[in-house]
Amino acid sequence: MTMEYRHIAGTDLKLSVITFGSWAAGSWMWGKTDRNDAIAAIRAACDLGVTSIDTAPVYGQGDSENIVGEAISGISRDKVQILTKFGLRWDAPEGKGKFFFKSQDNDGKPIDIVRYAGKESVIAECEASLKRLKTDYIDLYQIHWPDKSTPMEETFDAVGRLIEQGKVRYAGVSNYTAAQMAEAEKILPIVSNQIPFSMINRGIEAETVPYCIEHNKAILAYSPLERGVLTGKIKPGHVFAEGDHRADYRFYTDENLVKINAFLEKLKPLAEAKNATLAQLVLRWTIDRPGITIALAGARNAAQATANAHAVDIALDPDEIAFIDENLPEI
Template sequence: MSRSPSESPAGSVSAAVPRPPVRALRDLPVSAQGLGCLPTTDFYGRPDRARATATIRAAVDAGVTLLDTADVQGLGAGEELLGRAVAGRRDEVLIATKFGMVRSSDGAFQGLCGEPSYVRAACERSLRRLGTDRIDLYYQHWTDPAVPIEETVGAVAELVREGKVRRLGLSEPSAATLRRADAVHPVTAVQSEWSLWSRGIEDEVVPVCRELGIGIVAYAPLGRGFLTGTIRTTDDLGDEDFRRGQPRFSAPALARNRSLLHRLRPVADGLGLTLAQLALAWLHHRGEDVVPIPGTANPAHLADNLAAASIRLDDRSLAEVTAAISHPVSGERYTPALLAMIGN
């Protein structure tokens, strides 16, 4: 089994890490593991911008082609950083970003918007921030229940015809909405939270994706850091960390959920893997249509994560993981207000 790779002095991923294999999101070839760029912004505290940029560039050097961000991440700062990081290498990567989640200039969340005019304006703003002429995969960032999905998807379809967007994606849709959207314009990928402790898409959304041939991009595949074993109490989170306000990261929930790590750690140790590698390898075994996008702004963590794309787990190891995660998880992944906006 693979061991945790090292970080070179320059911050690049060690050459010993195999390049991730290629998978397809519908008809779009991508690296089997992408990079989530949320940690390069302020959701988890104040990142080191230089190190975050080095991480993105190291990912591209290592063969990662799918780079994922959103216009709400850092109020556009995430898109700007990503655009600068891949300047001169734009044709080597696929940029995924999102629209539809509205924040004020002070960062306050103001709701969802799927109005066609908003979609076009948001796309133009993202293109400018990214410094590019096209978005490879454009997601609606949660479905606006006030606007028929057919209207929102129709607006993206126009952008596809104009060459400003290459592919359409949806983030956290219901199975019914996914069917309606795909009937208007092919949906290339669904991005939803999926991990060892977030499996809500397995019953309805995943089967519909497979029926329609839609790829699945798993965000937060490491449980927003919990599944790495590095978050033991709320003291491990900064004062400005978004996770502090989410039920699953409350002090009581973290204390109860540590039992999940206690069950998983012997499995990882027996295979010579880190907890993060085991969690990612499990997702890689969910199907050839699944592409996890673990987020990090740390080149060493990137290297550890990328090793998981080449790890093969046998039936016994998979059964041990299944047994370890059979117990209920304590706490919802979002607050009630945010959960009410998901899965429309």
Template structure:
């Protein structure tokens, strides 16, 4: 079960493994054995598409993916990665500071320069232990580099056979239009969930008009829509979600998750599976990224691919969200 990305020849699974959390420090750490098991369990349960990035653990996430996919038929997998978030160099737009897995504070910059793009992809190929990447994506827009320069680098990768399709992340409508003066994009990876629907105003209409696919990240709002996290739950002190969750009214979110839990029970499903299934049913969405820190979570995510929400329940969810 796979969905085609835009007009490209690439198709990915509607639930795609998001390998950010297994990258380490920003999520309070994770055991390597559990991370490898999560990747393998995803593949074994039908999630053959994996999305990662160099900045996730400063290369660690990509290395884990490379280790985990050994022994699998590479042609049966779809590896998605990114470039354009650099550390140990002052270039582009400053993004944030984060501790790496050794506790060292790193300054991260958004940078999409031509030479850097080529260099990053070569490093990703080595970490992933593969000779091609299925979907290469610019991780974030970089105002210091012309969009055409970045797209020309990606087009070169495509022509050289190092990548199979080209995508971007976090692009708005105007940026998508500018990029497509140089290349044909397959996808735009953007935040999308029941609680965050801004892309419906501009990005989704563009995608519908130009045969572009949406890859939705944070469809469960980094765990918030699982019903697990509330005001009484204590996250690890280094977990970035301590700040991230502050943007939401947790009391209202709890009311929503209570409703969703009851609906999910009618499908013999979890609330997390319901949240993923809702995102995948939205217009132009080819896949929802779902993180997994162990084999159990990976298998649960895969179950969302079998969940078919009724039209009546989709309307009911819309009513709850309107409230």
């Protein structure tokens, strides 16, 4: 196989079209993931040409970043791009930020997740991430969610300071609307938006995708497999492990699973003709979608990471893409 890479406008970054997403690696909200398996997954992906790895401090309250740091410790730093985030705190200073949701830490203790991107917090988060990742710079630093409790100027002035210091190379956003991107761009050059997108979750195509195409901004599509449901392995009545957030996710109701699996049945002959899995077909479709730069795909073990990387082996012709598009379900 030959991995594909896409240039991020306004930078010297070339990200692998399949980027390793390490949310599940931190075991947070996905049930338990074996640490050694997670490290092996990242290394297997890198061996197949996956050069970009996305993580965040909140994934396992530092565990995911620690795992990424260990996994890439033997790889030349200029051969891998580290994408991480800031602005979701489980340990926010008292009275700061805006409550986001209740969760549990990896020991099962209740924690409040807070959106907070004040200046000192951004700088402190960056320093902590650098230590966990065992590096002296972050290639792409992304605000995890909009923080309406902090002036945008304060947040991005802090990121600008980190760029000036060489601790961050480029600034991105995550979960931003087109209007929010335009506002942030007035303060600091923004090169990308990491945002959810999948065959059954295409809302960003109304405004955000056109904005990014017009302004030459990269879109890093997360949850392209919609947290596993588009693999075809989740059936009505599925029982999730304790601590797995997907049990309450809207696409996992039995009613929606019936609709989704009926759609996937239509795709199976095409996947089989390509000697591919449904997941690989979905990932290929995603990175071929107009405006989508790369797809983030998570993996709990080396086998899953290897399968994800091999999605680039598939080629879809215009008729095959049209067939898929004509059958996309509205969920």
